[in-house]
Amino acid sequence: MxxxxxxxxxxxxxxxxxxxxxxxxxxxxxxxxxxxxxxxxxxxxxxxxxxxxxxxxxxxxxxxxxxxxxxxxxxxxxxxxxxxxxxxxxxxxxxxxxxxxxxxxxxxxxxxxxxxxxxxxxxxxxxxxxxxxxxxxxxxxxxxxxxxxxxxxxxxxxxxxxxxxxxxxxxxxxxxxxxxxxxxxxxxxxxxxxxxxxxxxxxxxxxxxxxxxxxxxxxxxxxxxxxxxxxxxxxxxxxxxxxxxxxxxxxxxxxxxxxxxxxxxxxxxxxxxxxxxGEASDCCLDGLYIAEGHQLIDNHTRLNHLHPHSISNETYKGIMNDRSRGVFQGRIIVAQDAQKTDAKMNNRNLLLSDHAEADTKPQLEIYADDVKCAHGVTVGQLDDAAIFYLRTRGADEQMAKNMLTFAFANEMVERISFNPLRIKVLEQLVKRFPQPGMKLEWL
Amino acid sequence: MLKIENLHVSVEGKEILNGINLEIGAGEVHAIMGPNGSGKSTLSYILAGREGYDITEGRVLFNGKDLLDMSVEERAWAGVFLAFQYPVEVPGVSNIYFLKAALNGIRKHEGLSELDAMDFITRVKGKMKDLDMDEKFLYRAVNEGFSGGEKKRNEILQMSVLEPSLCLLDETDSGLDIDALQIVAEGVNRLRDPNRSFVLITHYQRLLDYIKPDYVHVLAHGKVVKSGGPELALELEKHGYAWVEEKLAS
Structure with missing residues (x-):
């Protein structure tokens, strides 16, 4: 050992x-x-x-x-x-x-x-x-x-x-x-x-x-x-x-x-x-994580394509505030027999504080030769030009930041087709952005 | 309404505005023309409150208050609106949510109650029709994937909904074909009002065929070098900016 x-x-x-x-x-x-x-x-x-x-x-x-x-x-x-x-x-x-x-x-x-x-x-x-x-x-x-x-x-x-x-x-x-x-x-x-x-x-x-x-x-x-x-x-x-x-x-x-x-x-x-x-199976992984204070949120995903013609589509988005950390590992394994695999992975992180951290690690292990695999990873901050633009329209700075942050997360929330669940997730999201001006009924 | 006094602005030690003086009365339309690099866009950004500029001298009064002391959003609440040359894309924020947040934010500062959803929608849809905009734009993310002309129309839509008292239009004509230019100009003309002033920043005279200015100013090397009536724009069109330079030199 x-x-x-x-x-x-x-x-x-x-x-x-x-x-x-x-x-x-x-x-x-x-x-x-x-x-x-x-x-x-x-x-x-x-x-x-x-x-x-x-x-x-x-x-x-x-x-x-x-x-x-x-x-x-x-x-x-x-x-x-x-x-x-x-x-x-x-x-x-x-x-x-x-x-x-x-x-x-x-x-x-x-x-x-x-x-x-x-x-x-x-x-x-x-x-x-x-x-x-x-x-x-x-x-x-x-x-x-x-x-x-x-x-x-x-x-x-x-x-x-x-x-x-x-x-x-x-x-x-x-x-x-x-x-x-x-x-x-x-x-x-x-x-x-x-x-x-x-x-x-x-x-x-x-x-x-x-x-x-x-x-x-x-x-x-x-x-x-x-x-x-x-x-x-x-x-x-x-x-x-x-x-x-x-x-x-x-x-x-x-x-x-x-x-x-x-x-x-x-x-x-x-x-x-x-x-x-398995063969010709279709797997979609969506993730949204929001951390504040000293929270650490770690998601380890692993997609093991064992047989031909399977599809995977993975999107994880994280928002880290204060001194929190987000960890993402996305591992895609394509076995030798898994020809015609189509795998897409995307992890996007938004850091709202200078002390927040994102550790993101896409890992592809591909043993087949006729496959499509794509991965993308970003770690970034809010766009200053967009903040300025929103402020010129009367949003105060905090609200402008909230709107942009919320928009970043909302992309994942909008994909939830069962409305009562979507509302539960939105409630959690709004709880994290308790600024005046953030209103559920506007969405 | 707006009084700019001896405004000097520099970026990283390089002077961009070099003592601007300008007075804009209520209900007036002023065009500011000038070659590239004359400082036109800087002036509009300074008035809207963008960061990254050093204001080394002078002041700007808006309805008697020091505009430069106000934050970006305070200027918006007070009635200043900048239609951007390059409107920013805001992914994930729908146009309707954005407009509603902006309008209700401004109404709140005017001591008005928030508009209810129905009143708001009716108001916006009417304005969209005037600008020949499809209602589907309401539900798309702000400016995301919009063509150049759609972005400019969206700026004018925001202006129509927010009803500011000072409208700064930065190169609103650039990137517009003649039909779109006409629609945008009509949108602006509809907003003309004895209590609302406009500053049109433009490189070309053609916008002024559709929006008649009361005054035209020529900006060069960070200074207003010539002011006059609408005829000045025509002269510029005829002789080019080199003509101003020659006159200055002689």
Whole structure:
């Protein structure tokens, strides 16, 4: 092993302790999966900044924080919940990592469609869960994945029946309560879009107050032939929280997968968005991240074109204010067999302060010879000529800057076709630009 | 309305305006003509408040107030409007949002309430029709991908909506074909009002065929070297700027 990093004793102890609050303790295959992950974690621990993949994101504050495991759900009042839930969706609600049936509402799903917490599914849909769990994440797994596999408390199981369209998006809402402070919630989601199905899933992450905790979540996605899945992620956690998340997907022949990743919250946020592209599949990754204060938002994306004729289109835009940092790594791998791949990647960063930083790293690894790959990266500031122009028309300086900043971000927001989600993302955006003159109803 | 007194301006030690004196009364139309490099555009930028110039001497009074002490937006609120020679593209900000923000910003400073959406739309659409502009421009990003002529028309549209008291038009005729020039000139003429003044900065006389000035000034080497009535523009057209230089030399 080239990386020498001492496994963290506190977190290894958590894994070794008597975790009888976990689900599926009587299921052998799950126990052995958890055991293997525990052993791997105990040997390696969390990643260190000496690893290339983590060089911009030092997670030692997480190690030092010595979070406890969340063992039960705290309370969430209905006013807060209604601010989080998106209208026109099915809702699955998890508080501090535990499913809350009384806060959730799933009705009128088409026949054969499963939308359920894992905690309920291990009886009814055990083989479905077994077939998906740990089937898409890469090995050797990251420390955080092993930690999650060893300790996940719950999560969503979503399976869309063949030839079926689920009209209403499915919102999986993760909420951290006041009582969840100083603890870790580990949730695990598995999503299967069967052949020729169509659905939209929205994962949201919110906190009741500004407490400090860790969300360590993984979503595994399988999109079968000719299926069309849109997966959104809206991360608006407390600015004192830590968020480590991953979406690992596998696209089969002619599958369409759109992953949209909106990041506003957490003091350190890291998301791994990975996709394996099958033949003639089509993957679109959109990202918008806005950081302020001392926030660090890190998105690592990886598009693995394994078979011919697949298309990927990636656009990530970031805005960094104050002393915040944005990290983007966009890796595109085109395997030798993946001829006629068409991959486009674009990362644009706007720095609003002299102390803000953007670290952006496009990485192309191309082993096929008949492919189209394009990438572009920019890091810039607001255009002085445009600011002057707006001011000559009566916008004060702050408003002119807000308008231009907002416009930069709004390009990503306008692409959201499901209006209630678009409004939720806009609300987060406007929250970041609370200057007089910024009005939602003008948009 | 506007009084420029002995204005000296330099950039990085190089003097560009060299003692300008000019007085513009309410309701008057003044044309400022001059060869390239005479300082015409600098004058318009100074009046609008662009950064990067050293004002070494002189002052500018706008309705009795020191214009040079005001920020860019304060000048806009007070009624100064510059139609740019090269209007700036503002990606992502739609024309309608931009116009509304600008208009309501100015109304707020005039102590007026914000226009509601319907009143605003009606007002803008009427002005667009006058300027022969398609309504689709409202929903496009400000100036982004507009042709030269479309950008100039968009400037005049903003001017019509904002109704400033001092309109500075910097080379508004450049890049316009004859039809567009006529439409733009009609747009300007519609705005003529006893309480509104215009400064037309132009290289060529042809704009003045459509917008009749009350006074014409010739700028050379950062100074007003000759002032007169509309006939001065015709003389310039006939003899060229070299004629001014010769007269100055003799």
């Amino acid at each position: 080239s990386v020498t990093h001492l496994p963290n004793a506190h977190y290894s102890d958590l894994i070794a302790s008597d975790n009888n609050h976990l689900i599926g303790g009587d299921i052998d295959w799950l126990n052995s999966l958890r055991k293997k992950a525990s052993e791997e974690f105990t040997g390696v621990g969390f990643p260190s900044p000496r690893e290339e993949e983590w060089r911009y994101t030092n997670i030692s504050p997480i190690e030092k924080s010595q979070f406890a495991l969340s063992k039960q759900a705290g309370s969430v009042n209905s006013a807060f919940l209604s601010s989080v839930l998106i209208e026109g969706c099915h809702h699955l609600v998890f508080v501090d990592g535990f499913y809350q049936a009384e806060l959730s509402s799933i009705d009128g799903l088409p026949e054969g469609v499963v939308v359920s917490p894992i905690s309920n599914s291990l009886n009814d849909y055990e083989s479905l869960v077994k077939s998906l769990l740990d089937s898409v994440v890469e090995t050797p797994a990251l420390g955080f994945i092993n930690f999650n596999t060893a300790l996940f408390t719950d999560g969503a199981v979503i399976s869309i029946e063949e030839n079926t369209t689920v009209e209403q998006p499915i919102q999986v809402a993760f909420v951290s309560s006041k009582e969840g402070a100083l603890s870790i919630s580990n949730c695990r989601n598995v999503i299967l879009a069967k052949a020729s199905s169509k659905a939209t899933v929205i994962e949201t992450y919110n906190s009741v107050d500004d407490s400090c905790y860790l969300t360590n979540v993984i979503t595994e996605v399988v999109v079968e032939p000719n299926a069309n899945l849109t997966h959104n992620r809206l991360q608006a956690e407390s600015l004192k929280a830590y968020h480590i998340g991953g979406v690992y997907s596998r696209l089969e022949k002619n599958a369409i997968f759109n992953q949209n990743n909106y990041t506003f919250g957490a003091v350190i946020s890291r998301a791994e968005i990975h996709a394996e592209l």
